[in-house]
Structures are given as structure tokens and as C-alpha cells.
Amino acid sequence: MNPYQEHNDHLNRRQFLNTTGMGLGAAALGSLLSQVEAAGGKHIAGPHNEPKAKRVIFLFMAGAPSQLDLFDYKPDLAARFKEPLPPSVTQGQRVTAMTKGKEQLVAPSKYKFSRHGENGIWLSELLPHTGSVIDDICLIKSTNTDAINHDPGKTLFCTGTEIPGKASMGAWLSYGLGRLNENLPDFVVLNSAFWTGGTSNVQALYSRLWGSGFLPSKHQGVAFQPAGDPVLFLSNPDGVTRKVRHQMLDFVTEMNQEHLGAIGDPEIQTTIAQQEMAFRMQMSVPELTDLSDEPQSVLDLYGPEVHKSGSFARNCLLARRMAERDVRCIQLFHRGWDHHVKLPQQLEGQCYDVDQACAGLLKDLKQRGLLEDTLVVFGGEFGRTTYCQGTLTHDDYGRDHHPRCFSTWMAGAGVKGGITHGETDDYCYNVVKDGVHVRDFNATILNQLGLDHNKLTFPFLGLDQKLTGVNPARVVKEILA
Template identity: 50%
Template sequence: MTNRRDFLKGTMQGLAAGAMASALPNFAQARDLSPGLNGILGSPHTPAKAKRVIYLFQSGGPSQLETFDYKPTLDKRHGQQLPAEVRGDQVLTGMSAQQSSLPLARSVYDFKQYGESGAWVSELLPHTAKIVDDLCIVRSMHTDAINHDPAITFLQTGFPIAGRPSIGAWLSYALGSDNPNLPPFIVMVSTNAGGQPLYSRLWGNGFLPSIHQGVQFRGGADPVLYLNNPPGLDVKSRSKLMDKFKQLQDAQYQQWQDEEIMSRAAQYDMAERMQKSVPDATDFSDEPDWVFEMYGPDSRKPGTYAANCLLARRLAERNVKFTQLYHQGWDQHDNLPGGIKAQCEKTDQASAALVTDLKQRGLLDDTLVVWGGEFGRTNYSQGKLTETNYGRDHHPGCFTMWMAGGGIKPGIVGETDEFGYNIVKDPVHVHDFQATLMHLMGVEHEKLTYKYQGRRFRLTDVHGKVMKNLLI
């Protein structure tokens, strides 16, 4: 006769065995292909116009008034107070709130119109000016956050508080990779750029399996930390070690049924493959001189923004799904004329070269390139204003981004008022931008969700709409 304890024990063992039997084939497949390679969707929700994304993130908030949003009114009213009716009820930072006045500041840099679109571009961006007919310049971006950390986190994860998956992680989770030998999500941060700090959680996986977090490539001899075999361990010995490790992972998974074990095993598999693929991708010795000349002299210096742009093109050729470059130093609260000039000199040529290079190689049509920061800058000066010097505070109410390729329609989208303080036409919220980016990759943002702690989450939270006026 079976007692109650034996009956329950036998029942639970039977259920566990059934669950294990259904899960183990998936785990075996995951070990061979890695759970990040196929994607949860299997195939996109809709036909994708872009196969990959290169996101050139300009950390700190580039001033739209010195780059793409020309305002003659500021020339005429330089030094006058920002009208109360223009400011309205918009929140100021603590820095601006302490000022007794908010004097309007004109840009010291000249603007001219370029291309068939007649886009106004600053003299600071001569190389970008040459490619405006390939760009969709969105002058009506706006966001919810007024300080750097929540604003960057909001743009990268859809929420101002840390802990949610980044855009690249969501795309990795949804679509996987087209190259089994490289991660689907790769991140690069310019060396010696300075400025506001960046955190790895900006390219993190949040509550998604860890296989979907961004893998950071660094400049120098070892682009990926701990990828090389340690001294005294050859390839054959490493392979035997990995075989034993996989056996242990199998045993651990059978015991705990934890999906994170699958991710960990897949990451080791990927690292083993990357020992061959990363040196090939990061070796620029096969690039001709004219390519380095196109990207600028810094492209020969590993880790610089220019070198990272060139590497981004090489990764696009290798079908990496999402490549993100971070370049710091755009936070000019004072001495803006000098600070922004230095930033444009570091980034303008390489950014334009990347678009041109992708286009001439036939990659731009299915590669979406994005350029922009976390918010814009005020039309008034923070601190002392002179004829040649001023600073600008954070301004979430309007800022400019540009996109190119990957199903984006070139031209000008959006308009701000004559003071460059409020949006008057075609506003694009951060969630709208995220929804549009996902749509171009064939992912419908409302359908891609992940259940965590009893709730289904998505990149755009409960907001966002695809901006069809940006699409071809």
C-alpha cells in the first residue's frame, strides 16, 4: 500500500522527468546553436526593411542649435530674455532654476542649406553636409527625462530607471543572429572621450536571458577581455576543458531546470567561436589607404570614434544585428563654442564616411544608421553670455537626430518654433522612435513581450507608435 508521502514523491518525480524530457532537446540545440542565434520569433512579424542597425550614440546631448536646427530669431534677439510664453510650464534643471535670467544665445557658427532637401547644416559638420540627401533629419524628437542618466537609460531601454533590457538586447531576443560566430549585439565606447559616465547596464539584458546582453569591444590588442587562452593552455586543451564544462552544465540543468544555465553554456560556446572570428573582424590590415583617408586619420588609432565607425562597417559586412557606438563629451554647459567644435572634429568625418562606405558597398539599403544623443540643449545661455562664449543647459522638449538607410525616407521631419524651444510640427517621442526602429527590423513593438514577475514587459512600455512619415 502506498502512503501519502511516497505517492507525492513519485508524482513530483514523474512531473520533473516529463518537464526535463521536453526541455533537454531544446538545451541540446541551444548548446550547438546558442539560444541567441535563432531568436524567439523564428521569423520577423513583418517583412524587415533593415537587417541590421548601427547606432551612433552621442552621449551628453549635442546642441541642435549648433548642428541642424538653424534659428535666425536667436541672431536677432541675442541677449534678450526667453519669453515666459515660450517657456510655458516646462521644467528647468536645478542649474537653470538658480539663474536670475535666461538670456537667449545665438549660435556663433554659420549655417547653410544643402542637398535637394535644403537642409540647414552648421559649418561644424562639413562632411555630414555632403550626405544630407541620404539622411532623414528629425528635428522634433522629445523625451521625458531632463538629466543624463535617466535620459540615456530611457532612450536605450524605454524606461528611465535601470533594470530593463536595452534595444539591442530586445532585438537579439527577438531575431537572434545571422552570424553564429559573432554576438548579435556588439558595443564600442570611444577611448579618452571624457564627459558623463556610461554604465554597462545601458547595453545590458535586464530580465532577458544574459546571452542577449551587448558584448563590448575595446580598442587595442585584446578587443574582448578574457577571450584569449591563458598562458600554458593550448587550443586542444581548451577544447577538452569545454567538453567537460558542457557535461557539468548538462548535469546542472537537469537538476535545476534554470534557463540561465543554457545562456551561460551558450556564452562559452560563442566565446570559443569568437577566438577565430574577432581577430578577423578587428584586423584592419586588409583595408586600403583610401578607406582610412575617408574615415579620417583617427581611424588608424584603435578605440577612437573613427576606428569604431570603420569597425562597425566591418561588423555590418559580417551581419552583426546591432552595433552600438557610444561617444561621450557633448555636455557643454559652458564654453559651448569650443567644446562642440572639438566634438564635431572627432565625429563628423567618420559618421559621414560610415554612411558613404555602406552605400558604396550596397549595404546601406538594409542597414539602419542612427545618430543622436539623449536630449537637446536650451536656447538660452547657462551662465555668463558674451558675443563669443556661452553654455547651454539640458532641454528635453526638442532635439535633433538623424537616420539613414534601412527603409528610412531621406528628408526633413518635424519643426520647432522660431526660438527652437517647442515642437510645432510632427513630434517624435522616444517611444515612437523605438517603435519605428523595431518596425524597420520586422518586429512589431506591441507584440514582442517578456513575462517577468507576473507582468508582460515590452521595450515601449504601453506607449509608442510607428512613425510612418519616416518610412519609404
């Protein structure tokens, strides 16, 4: 429901006049509220078209994986080792403060690539498990973004703008489509432990990346914890039984309902709903996170790290269990991908964390028939440069931030598998064919869930806010079946 309409449903004329005591001033303010209601009426609830997906699993690699070492094969760069990047390639594009004024020397990837799948898609030797499921994946080599630093980059990808405070994708999905499972949140976030050797340049994650921004707070993501209660304060305190907790909740709900009737604030409804959800989650979440019923064959899909609480592998298995239970949006964050120095050493550890787990997730979803209506997406906030940072040898190099081109992938829910989309130049520096901006990427996610990114709006600060912002965005129809 439109939150402004929701507000006015609870704030009738008599309550309004009784609580303001303002005569003509009250009438004037009532007129303003009518205008707000009219503005709110522009929101069109989804779905707007036939959805291919019921849910999305977003695998976010915070720090920015190197596309040149993983997905975008450029064998000719080996002959250009330590050569300066030509000005015709860099074209005066902006660089970070870490690169400004320094020589930009080509650093080819040290890793071997090989072909995988029916169409012979090139992948790095660091991704053998991803190669085994490449026929289910659309590899997008031409993703690009506006942001050149981590925090704005992550914020743009997750909320549609570099400016903090806007609504996240999961919140938009919750707002536009509503809940599928009344006993679990419709937006869950899992922050994963990462390779212990990759502790340098680790970028922070902020709750605003899964926040509701200007949307009602009931749409924000719920972050699960790797140890103790999966959700903070989920367990009853010592000496408090479930029956007593239920009585307490009933009493608090009664008081909140009285308060709601008096002032009509829809956020009170959110509080009531969240408290009731928390009570139901005391039963549903322990069952969700208990992996004792998973057969060894399934655990083996995700690799040995699946047994470690908080690991990316374990979180991928939890994501599949959430998909089974119809959680609308599941977002996994894996940090430690910011490789300015000693990239090979750190990248190998990061790929150990995620390669088998991602492939295992796709295989597990597919064998259960869930990949047909589950959209799985993979990416980071931007890419890495072709030129080197730090030491430059064949076995030791680093790479700076690069927003002009990077690789992402999508799988399931009406996305064509076993294909690549977009191309970069010979230096993996610029997009030369079929560019996909982050806004286009997000518009395509919404489309697969039945939402038109131009119709899913919310009035705030004088604008009809959208996940894709005020700049043009398009659905990447070329990758859709």
C-alpha cells in the same frame, strides 16, 4: 524560443517531483509553473512584418549635442541676443536645478549654416562631411523625451524607461530575431575615446545601457575593448593551446549539461552557449578587428583618427566590418557632449571626432550595398537650451539640458533620405509640428527590423514588458519609403 517554455522543456514532471520531494506542495507549485508558462505564451517571436533592415548601427552621443548649433537653424535669434526668453515660450516648463531661479537669456548660435543636398537642408559649418551625405539622411528636428537629467535620459533612450534594470534595445533585437552570425555576438557595444579637450562634465556610461535586464542574459551586449584583447580574457593563458582549451570546454560543457538535466535552469544553457561562442570568437574576433586588409581609400573615408585604437572613427570602421559579418545590433557610444560652459570650444572638438566618421560610415556602407538593409541612427539623450549658462558673449556660452526638442537622424533600410521631419518654434524650445518621442523613435527602429513594438513582449513583474513601455508609441511612417 519563449524562455518559460524553454525552462519547462528541461523540467519534466519526474525531475520536478524528484528534486522537490513535496507531495501536494509540488503539485501546487506545478500548477503555478503552468500559469507562468501560459503567461510566457503571450510572447510572439518576430519578425512580425516584412523587415527593411537586417541590422542596426546606433551612434549614441552621450551628454546631448546642441541641436541649435548643429541641426536646427534659427537665424532670427541673432537679433534677440541676451533677451530674456518670453514666458509664452517657456510656459512654466520644468528646468534643471542649474537654471532654476536664474534669468534665461537667449544665446544664438555663433556658427554659420549652409544648405546641403538636393533639398537644400540647413546644417552647421561644423558638419561639412555630414552635409556630403545628407541626401541619405532623414533629419528629425522634433525629437523629444521625458527625462531632464543625463542618467534617466540615456536609460530611457537605450532601454525604453527611466528606471534602471530593463532590457536594452540590442537585447530586445537579439531576443526577438536571434543571431545572424554564429561566430560573433548578435549585440556588440563600442565605447569610443573622445576629444581630449572635452573632459568637463563627462557623464558615465553603465553596462545596464546594453544589458539584458529581465531577458535571458545571453541577449546582453558584448563590450569590445580598445586595447589588448577586444573581448576580455579572449586569449588563451600562456601554455594553453587551442586544442587543450577545446578539451577543457568539452569537459565543462559535459558537467553543465548534467547540471541542466538535473535542475532545468535555462541560464545554464546560456552559460554553455556563451562558453562555446567565446571559443569561436577566439578565431572570428581577431579577424574582425584586423584592419590590415582595408585599402587606403576606405581608411581615408573615416578620417585621420581611424588609425587610433578606440577612436570613434576606428569604431565606425569596425561597425561596418561587423555589419558585413551580420552582427545584428552595433551600438557606438561617444561621450563628452555635456556643454554647460565653453560650448564652442568643446563642440568643435566633438564634431571633429564624429562628423567625418559618421559620413564615412554611410558612404562605406552605401558603396558596398549594405546601406539598403542597415539602419543607421544618430542621437543623444536630449537637447540643449536656447538660453545661456555661464559666460554669455557671441563666442563663449553654454547651454543647459532640454528634453522638449532636439535633433536626431536616421539613414538607410527604407528610411527616406534628403528630408527633414518635424519643426520647432522660433526659439528652438518647443515642438510645433510632427513630434517624435523617444518611444516613437525606438518603435520605428523595431519596425524597420520587422518587429511590432506592441507584439514583442516578455512577462515580468505582472506586465507584458515592451521596449516602448506602457505609454503610447507609434511608428513614424512619414519618414519611411
